[in-house]
Amino acid sequence: MDEEKKNPVDEFFETISVFDWPDLKKERNTIFIDRDPKVTIFKQQRSTITIELVWYDRENDEYKMRANPHTIIFNKSTPISDLFYIDNRRYKLTYDGGIKEVLELGTDIEKLDIKKSHKSINVSKNKKEAKVPLEKFILIRDEIASATKIAKSYQDSVRRHYLNEITRKYRRKTLKRVTTFKKGEFDFLVKRFHLDTKKKSSDFEKYLGKKDITALQELSRELIRNRIFEKDFLKELDDYFIRKKLADIIKLGRKILALKSTNLKTKAALSVIKEISPDKTIGQLETVWQNFFDDYLLYLIFSYKSIFSKIELELEGEDKTPDFIGVNHYNGLDIIEIKTHLTPALVWDNSHKNYSFSSDLSKAIIQTTNYIDAIKEKALSDDDVRKITAFTDEENLYRPRGVIIVSSKDYLVKNNRGDLTKVDRDFTKLRNSLHDIEILTFDEVIDIADRYTKNIVNED
Secondary structure: OOOOOOOHHHHHHHHHHHHOOOOEEEEOOEEEEOOOOOEEEEEEEOOEEEEEOEEEEOOOOEEEEOOOOOEEEEEOOOOHHHHEEEOOOOEEEOOHHHHHHHHOOOOOOOEEEEEOOOOOOEEEOOOOEEEEEHHHHHHHHHHHHHHHHHHHHHHHHHHHHHHHHHHHHHHOOOOOOOOOOOOOHHHHHHHHHOOOOOOOHHHHHOOOOHHHHHHHHHHHHHHHHOOOOOHHHHHHHHHHHHHHHHHHHHHHHHHHHOOOOOOOOOHHHHHHHHHHOOOOOOOOHHHHHHHHHHHHHHHHOOOEEEEEOOOOEEEOOEEEOOOEEEEEOOOOEEEEEEOOOOOOOEEEEOOOOEEEEOHHHHHHHHHHHHHHHHHHOOOOOHHHHHHHOOOOOHHHOOOOEEEEEOOOOOOOEHHHOOOHHHHHHHHHHHHHOOOOEEEEOHHHHHHHHHHHHHHOOOOO
């Protein structure tokens, strides 16, 4: 036979008697502190129970009221354990800190009324009370309990992560990295970081260091590669990075192509510089193109897995720096040299009645050949070798070829004079005659990307 259920007042009195509080008394449906003034702790009236949250200050032999809300009202049928936390020395509202935060109970709210009959949450500062349906209170309590458990687990994981990093640093141990996160927990980190207050790049840069950005890039690559993202999101990426983003890059490239002189003080030149590098002063047209390609070469020439700038090569006892070094999709290395779209590629050879490479382009070919030879002779630093071989095997490193980007269709010959048919014919012959060096004009690079965007099938 089941044990007869105890009366709530008897059950609560028996529970808190272990506190060994002085002057604690029970009388019918009331539990109180028999002092002057009398302090009522528990009171049952018909189907409603009211509990006052008090604690005993032993040092001063004084009973004190807990911080608001200090009065809890609930149905007699509700188990006390659903609403209160009780140990061997105190009782209080369960998860009181979280409850106050979620319900936004300020210090002026004295009563918390938790009953089945309430239809919705209602907090009244005028009446100094909050009413909460029992069902919603239980749901809130359980979610707070879950959040508290996750927070503790997260705290332990963070501590373990940093201790492992310190161990790797000082003990030189290889510790296996494991994922301790559970589904849904990553959402917390993202939402804490991605707030509406972040509207421009500088807002993100306040919180993202180089290591953070590298980690995010690596994670994003793996998520895309393993098709974790939804198809609609991947299509959005295509729309932005291939259509919209590339269209904007092409538009900016054509603006540079439209500059008709090396004078960068013109309104058109200043407008271009502001788009490319708003925080820097640029004094040379070649630097304009270098900054443009530094940001966008991977978008414009799709045959590259990665592009590096500022790679130093030891050449005849001096450190020389090619404009760019690219790892192509055949895992080979390309030395990329750029001039400007105003640099003539050809000059007229009156004695032979044909065109030949201009002195600027001839110098660029010689310089590129020297860079190719330097790489073949392994004139790179160990750090740069490690950086590049993250994208290709080292055995592919020392068979490079050259790419020179120079001139444009309107400036192949100085002042654009001459027989254009012969210009095109001789330029084609001269380019095809070179071994291990490819010559492209700036407008060809832009046009290739433009054709690519137009060939993309729009699924909309």
